[in-house]
Amino acid sequence: MAVFTPLSDAQVADFLGSFDAGSLVSLEGVAGGTENSTFFVTTDQRELVLTLFEQGEHEELPFFVELLDYLDEHRLPVPGPVHDRDGIALHSLAGKPSLLFPRLPGRHPMAPNLEQCRVLGDTLGHMHVVSQHFPGHRPNPRDLNWLMAMHHRTLVYLSPEDQALMKDEVEIYQGVFGDAPPLPQGALHGDLFRDNTLFEGDRLGGIIDFYNGCTGDLLFDLAIVINDWATGPDGRLDAERHDIILSAYQARRPLDDTEREVWPTMLRMTALRYWLSRLLVVYVDPPAHDLTPHDPGRFHTILTARLNHGALPLPEASTTA
Ligand SMILES: Nc1ncnc2c1ncn2[C@@H]1O[C@H](COP(=O)(O)OP(=O)(O)OP(=O)(O)O)[C@@H](O)[C@H]1O
Ligand SMILES: N[C@@H](CCO)C(=O)O
CATH class of the missing domain: 3.90.1200.10 (Aminoglycoside phosphotransferase (APH), C-terminal lobe)
Structure with a gap:
């Protein structure tokens, strides 16, 4: 599993309040990954991924947001971070830095053709x-x-x-x-x-x-x-x-x-x-x-x-x- 920090529905519903991303329908911890806590978040409007950063250099996070924003603006297939109504992507949830992303479709191609x-x-x-x-x-x-x-x-x-x-x-x-x-x-x-x-x-x-x-x-x-x-x-x-x-x-x-x-x-x-x-x-x-x-x-x-x-x-x- 890769949920190191569990979140309640109420915490996530409250968190979503600052975004134009709809209201919480369901929350599911993601099993994959080894470094961060990852959740699939379904709202009445869209499918999202919520990441809590558990380790690493938190001061580096603005670089990752800028890079993803840049690649997304240039139409590369990356999850451009969701920004809140004030234009801010990087938040704090359960005491951890957090980012919300669009959930992208597909599976990992372990035997790629x-x-x-x-x-x-x-x-x-x-x-x-x-x-x-x-x-x-x-x-x-x-x-x-x-x-x-x-x-x-x-x-x-x-x-x-x-x-x-x-x-x-x-x-x-x-x-x-x-x-x-x-x-x-x-x-x-x-x-x-x-x-x-x-x-x-x-x-x-x-x-x-x-x-x-x-x-x-x-x-x-x-x-x-x-x-x-x-x-x-x-x-x-x-x-x-x-x-x-x-x-x-x-x-x-x-x-x-x-x-x-x-x-x-x-x-x-x-x-x-x-x-x-x-x-x-x-x-x-x-x-x-x-x-x-x-x-x-x-x-x-x-x-x-x-x-x-x-x-x-x-x-x-x-x-x-
Ligand atoms: N934007 C997304 N859309 C769909 N699924 C996602 C997205 N982001 C993450 N996931 C899913 O969550 C899993 C864990 O995410 P991620 O790889 O970011 O975690 P991690 O803990 O940093 O993992 P790693 O061990 O690879 O460093 C991924 O393998 C993938 O299945
Ligand atoms: N992709 C890395 C782990 C995550 O950094 C590895 O396979 O060792």
Whole structure:
């Protein structure tokens, strides 16, 4: 379950009073998610999602609201926060910061078909074209600087081989990214896994959970997507899903020469980013709740597959994906 702070019907009915969103009909805690409390709220006018922020940097919340507002204004399929009659989105409920969103249709595509992959690549490309002009600023909190600072904390829990793997990799990334010209920048989703999208058949209902959103290398976002959406059970890349996502993406935003050059390293660095973040959750800073943490081993498998088999050739940019 992911309701860490229960709410009564009366609390939510009162909360809805400041919005033009109708009167409460029903309230249901949402089982998914691990970080925040999420509720489906039905009013006599619409279906909504209410999120209470349980952890994280609350001072970062205005950035997420601005980013979602911006993407929503540019017609990207994201849940634009609902603003109250005074134009305010961010409220406090049960002592926690809270946001109200439209409820988007669909389910998480855990075994995405090729059309869903194409739509995702197209939408991410579109999002990155738009997000290059987003005026907000929040440096990527999981970038190479974070890897360099944090990886030491997990070494004691690793085998000697894995310690060497992690240290060597971080050193290689420093060399590659330290020497490369700057990569194209913009706002990123920062965690665009399959379970942060909703599909109704082949139609993308929306991209959710922007709480890793930040500004930085657009290629970082694309590599996270390929590692999650286009990887088989053995950690190796699935050529069909890989090619269709990247072709659709590049029809919107072709990768430049530097991005193409550092791509194999970016795939490895974003795999290590999740290996490390999951190790930190399991060993170093476990959450108070007893939800099963994500498996760090999955991203160890992906990282070693990228090392042993390299990246696949990038499709050329075309305008017909
Ligand atoms: N706008 C929305 N429309 C429909 N469903 C939503 C929406 N927002 C969230 N959900 C549902 O609530 C679940 C939890 O939401 P979310 O992913 O934001 O929570 P979280 O605790 O931050 O999760 P995570 O563990 O992925 O970080 C989602 O998996 C999805 O099923
Ligand atoms: N998507 C993340 C969890 C939420 O940040 C992971 O799979 O480790």
